[in-house]
Amino acid sequence: MEIVKIVMPTPYDVGDVNAFLIKGDALSIVDVGPKTKEAYEALEFGIKRAGYRFNDIEQVILTHHHPDHAGWVDAFPNAEILGHEYIDHWMKKTEEFLNYREEFYKMYLIKQAVPEGYIQKILRIRRDMELYGSTPLTKYIKDGDEVPGHPGLMVYYTPGHAQSHFIFHHQRTKEVIGGDILLEKIASNPLIEPPVDLSFDRPKSLVQYQESLQFLTTLEISKLYTGHGNEIVNVKELVDMRLEKDSQRTNQVYEILSEPKTVYEVTKELYPAVYESQLGLTLSKTQGYLDVLVKEERIRFELVGGHEIYSRI
Ligand SMILES: [Zn+2]
Structure with missing residues (x-):
């Protein structure tokens, strides 16, 4: 080729x-x-x-x-x-899709217990589609x-x-x-x-x-x-490295969950230096590690007052 x-x-x-x-x-x-x-x-x-x-x-x-x-x-x-x-x-970029997308993000940011001011900020950034x-x-x-x-x-x-x-x-x-x-x-x-x-x-x-x-x-x-x-x-070698790094981070999240916490709380502890300036990205990453832990049946979550609270099993 x-x-x-x-x-x-x-x-x-x-x-x-x-x-x-x-x-x-x-x-x-x-x-x-x-x-x-x-x-x-x-x-x-x-x-x-x-x-x-x-x-x-x-x-x-x-x-x-x-x-x-x-x-x-x-x-x-x-x-x-x-x-x-x-x-x-x-x-x-139909109006219908843009509204749906905004609703989608809003719903999950609330579940993650992100403060209202930050939610508006993240939604504003997502709305910018100039380079598409x-x-x-x-x-x-x-x-x-x-x-x-x-x-x-x-x-x-x-x-x-x-x-x-x-x-x-x-x-x-x-x-x-x-x-x-x-x-x-x-x-x-x-x-x-x-x-x-x-x-x-x-x-x-x-x-x-x-x-x-x-x-x-x-x-x-x-x-x-x-x-x-x-x-x-060296694809296999690099994939192993990436998965190993993920697994270290996932264990770190498990350690942070010594008591029940929201996604936002875990994010603050996992990324103390950058969570504020890169909130959308760090929330995504934390959510990912939590999803892996749920799948591995090491943690679970329950909905309390509209927020997902994660805790060890
Ligand atoms: Zn790219």
Whole structure:
């Protein structure tokens, strides 16, 4: 598989993001960067250096809906846009969906016992969707599909980091374009997101993510192309490292639960230095460790006055 990597800057803490031009029967690009002027210029430069123009790209294929990956879908006038159907909600941004999403987050922030002032702040940040694209998908792909125009390139659904997350595995070359499933330098955060069926059942993002990592280790992989940073060849080793780190954190949360606590209380103890400045992210992480402990039947929770109170079993 002919793969050309294009690196773009992002305004996010994660730093640069990668896109991949792939030439098969079709000319496609996997991921397209955030909708900033700087990312557009880097994208244009990379496509030009490979000998093409935006007009030549026949397919935009998205690993997931996050803005650092799906912003510039709007820059490809002749391309089909492929991805998980969940992405369409973020592209279309209907009033109905935006209201649902706000209700979803509000409900869980209350359950987590987050103070009202912080809830409003988190909701305000979530409302900012400036760097998202707005071109609806033209084709939905799903787990087990072969990517159109790329014989042997299989689609696998790997939720956790995002509810729309796919990886693409080439059956012959064993190369994988992995989005943010596994990154070389940093852990990939399983964020709390509304479920794909737009119900009010919160997906257990970290539980899903760990299952996706386990699945990744069952694939034969020659090289994993990542959403941020360098390619990875020692996939199994790195997955073990990430799972080990998670397991240490999970045990730390168990220790913190020497007496019953809310998610917000655990978050403050687990991340004393950064919980205030990165509340959305740290709440997601704490919730993830609690979900794992519930699944392992080491803790349980009960609803008291609208808040989930977690305690050891
Ligand atoms: Zn990313």
